[in-house]
Amino acid sequence: MSKTFELETLKIRMGDADLGQLDLHQRVQRAMRALILDGVLLPGLKLPATRSLADSLDMARDTVESAYTQLHRDGFIVRRQGSGSYVSETIGTPLRGRASRCARPLEQERSVPVAGAGLSRRGQAIVDGGGITDQQTIRAFATGLPETRTFPTDVWERLQRQALKDYRASVLLHGDPQGAEPLRKAIATYLNLERGAKVGAEQIVVLSSTRQALFLCAQLLVDAGRPVLLENPGYFGARKAFESAEAKVLPIDVDAQGIRTDLLRADRSGATCVYVTPSHQYPTGVTMQLERRLDLIRWAFESGRWIIEDDYDSEFHYDGMPTACVQGLDKYARTIYIGTFGKTLYPGLRMGYMALPQPLVRPFVQARSIMDGHTPQIQQLTLARFMEDGHYNSHVRAMRKLYAGRREVILESIGKHLAGIVTAPRPQGGMQVPCLLEPGWSEEDTIRCAATAGVLLQGLSRLYAGEHRQPGWLLGYASLTAYEIEAAVLRLANALRKP
Numbered sequence: 001m002s003k004t005f006e007l008e009t010l011k012i013r014m015g016d017a018d019l020g021q022l023d024l025h026q027r028v029q030r031a032m033r034a035l036i037l038d039g040v041l042l043p044g045l046k047l048p049a050t051r052s053l054a055d056s057l058d059m060a061r062d063t064v065e066s067a068y069t070q071l072h073r074d075g076f077i078v079r080r081q082g083s084g085s086y087v088s089e090t091i092g093t094p095l096r097g098r099a100s101r102c103a104r105p106l107e108q109e110r111s112v113p114v115a116g117a118g119l120s121r122r123g124q125a126i127v128d129g130g131g132i133t134d135q136q137t138i139r140a141f142a143t144g145l146p147e148t149r150t151f152p153t154d155v156w157e158r159l160q161r162q163a164l165k166d167y168r169a170s171v172l173l174h175g176d177p178q179g180a181e182p183l184r185k186a187i188a189t190y191l192n193l194e195r196g197a198k199v200g201a202e203q204i205v206v207l208s209s210t211r212q213a214l215f216l217c218a219q220l221l222v223d224a225g226r227p228v229l230l231e232n233p234g235y236f237g238a239r240k241a242f243e244s245a246e247a248k249v250l251p252i253d254v255d256a257q258g259i260r261t262d263l264l265r266a267d268r269s270g271a272t273c274v275y276v277t278p279s280h281q282y283p284t285g286v287t288m289q290l291e292r293r294l295d296l297i298r299w300a301f302e303s304g305r306w307i308i309e310d311d312y313d314s315e316f317h318y319d320g321m322p323t324a325c326v327q328g329l330d331k332y333a334r335t336i337y338i339g340t341f342g343k344t345l346y347p348g349l350r351m352g353y354m355a356l357p358q359p360l361v362r363p364f365v366q367a368r369s370i371m372d373g374h375t376p377q378i379q380q381l382t383l384a385r386f387m388e389d390g391h392y393n394s395h396v397r398a399m400r401k402l403y404a405g406r407r408e409v410i411l412e413s414i415g416k417h418l419a420g421i422v423t424a425p426r427p428q429g430g431m432q433v434p435c436l437l438e439p440g441w442s443e444e445d446t447i448r449c450a451a452t453a454g455v456l457l458q459g460l461s462r463l464y465a466g467e468h469r470q471p472g473w474l475l476g477y478a479s480l481t482a483y484e485i486e487a488a489v490l491r492l493a494n495a496l497r498k499p
């Protein structure tokens, strides 16, 4: 947060890797826009005159003028004749008035006041609860982003051309709401071989994402006003999905073994399902131990509940073999398994899937047909080829190796530069490191301070329900090179230690 315009902050942001391909005026414009959206440049702040900024940045005045023109056109800044340019007063309004006006962390639920839109009570509650903002650029330390810069797009393109040729006009027509058969077969084979699942292609439903799967679970399994059990701390996307169906979300604590099944057994709320991330608990990184898994399954069977297993990044397990999924251990068929290609391939693909117990297949497919019909055919058939030809497994293997190396780099950098500020327990897998703040450091202040250095931190405490909230951050590292990780950790440490 700046009361004055800080040139260094703009320069740092202009150096972000994802802006590297853009023209100079676009880099200035995008960096300023990001600083405004992050709350670093506050509403009403006077911006430097174009000539003076151009001199400071060693570029032509026209370049800065184009950037300002675009920012003005998009409503980020206002230009007053004879007075100069200012950050728009309206742009930051929803963020203003918050304690210390902290910068917006990654993927934060952003609530936008909507008056007089004639929304339903449910619609208004959804808006009031806030949406999910995905990070759309590569940036330290955005969470949930895989390596995308080296994705084998040439192979993908070739397979897509082949699929178009082989399936001809049929891919241009509507597809099966359950998903294209070749892809469902490929997913079932993969899950059985690599994740220890026990499923047939007829149990697979191809969707756009984990979030769509959770939305369907909320719609189909929980009545309005009825309870649902969620891990605490836990994934806010799951909470949002259930809250938007007007369910009552009840937190169940997680310990070093995973979700506490003693608390599940003590639950008398009448909840029909529990949401869990057993392979790699979000955000603590804990792997649910076998005994706990079996106990969870027994509990679900005895009390007739559903287990919703979100297996979002289990492929990336670095020490030993990844644990088999709960679905494969569950001989009572009480588990609804959810997977996503957004982490193993790339998030822009928008493809995920569910492996459902038989009785749930028809209801889910029907609900899905109402929601959005089906997933794009050509993408599904290309992905099926990608899996059948072995590219998927080799890509996952290569990424696992790459991320394991990046995990070492980030842990080492944290140890070297952030000792005394955070401790980072070594995660066994995944694409992010949870960092626990040492006493005396405020989560909110550190997030705000990091934003001025161009570093995004996702706060840990807001992923908790109830009184006890662990302050800290979740640092995503999978999409960053070793150099970018080290440089950003150093930049962060310098910003935090600045007197």
Ligand SMILES: Cc1ncc(COP(=O)(O)O)c(C=O)c1O
Residues within 6 Å of the ligand: 143, 144, 208, 209, 210, 211, 212, 235, 237, 277, 282, 310, 312, 340, 341, 342, 347, 351, 352
């Ligand atoms: C625990 C968890 N599940 C699911 C997702 C999102 O998956 P998708 O983009 O497929 O909705 C995320 C995203 O980071 C996540 O952290």
